[in-house]
Amino acid sequence: MTTTADALALGLSRDQALAAYTTVCRARALDDRRFLLNRAGAIAFIISPRGHEVAQAAAIAALQPGRDRFCLYYRDFAAALACGFTSAELMLSAFARADDPSSGGRQTPGNFGSRRRGVIIGSSTVGPQIPKAAGIGLGLKWKGEGALCYVSFGEGATSQGDFHEGLNFAAIHSCPVVFFCENNHWAISVPQPLQVAGAGVAARAAAYGIPGVVVAGDDFFAVYRAVAEAARRARAGDGPSLIEAQVLRLQSHSTDDDQRSYRDPGELAAEAEHDPIPVFQHQLEELGWLSEAEDRRIRAALEEEIDSATALAEAAPDPDPSTLSRHVYADG
Ligand SMILES: Cc1ncc(C[n+]2csc(CCOP(=O)(O)OP(=O)(O)O)c2C)c(N)n1
Incomplete structure (x- = not known):
């Protein structure tokens, strides 16, 4: 775990760290609410970022939303919030409302897209954002603006x-691409040893002659440092890097899955004790950047924010059925 002295040496300000902490707590509060809404039958299936939030917020904190491009994947709710999506926007998407900024309620929630934020919408298939990011990276290199593409x-x-x-x-x-793997060791019910041959994800970088690093996904400052270094290389013209953040999947793959049917109960109980959010909270307390009172204030404000995001999305109109085939078939 990063020491307080090493964290201070990164040059992050208290405001930046607290903004990231608030993003992490926002993602968790949103997830809790979406889970309840799903179980109440109000929204369709959801994928949870639970256990990944700190790694996601740390990665985006080391980049430049508004300048860089982001190819996110379906579990990236904290990353999307860090890129500027609001709770209300993500709730509109959860309810598949017409005002969902990503797809007007057409895509599964978790397909994040926002032209003005440089977030490029993907699809629900696993993997196609990766070569897409390479192509976007080439375009950014040709433009020569010093921007990079992040893909997770x-x-x-x-x-x-x-x-x-x-x-x-x-x-x-x-x-100029930062490849960011959120390794939670499970692909739905398939464990890493049946999915990834060899010494792990980061080791694969050697085959392409690029740096590959493994980092603890519950250590905000370690992830920040790794992504900041990859970004420095990318902007300097030194090419891509691969980062493997080791995280925990603290929920089932989705609300249509029940991981208790295929995972060891002891392992699940042990992982539940290692939520990364209290770890980050403790790091900030050690730095003297967060008090218990401040933490309570942040969480209470987020509860109110999620209440009003839910009310707004519940009351928002559905897409117009006459537009059903828009973006599916060519007009006419
Ligand atoms: C090409 C393709 N194959 C299979 C699926 C079904 N599927 C959806 S998510 C998923 C697991 C992916 O696991 P991982 O990449 O480790 O990400 P995680 O969901 O664990 O964050 C699979 C197999 C799909 N959507 N697309």
């Missing part, structure tokens, strides 16, 4: 051809 995915995606094609292409053309 699970370890299951690294057994897709898309992963290898994307890394190979980005390495050959020295594209």
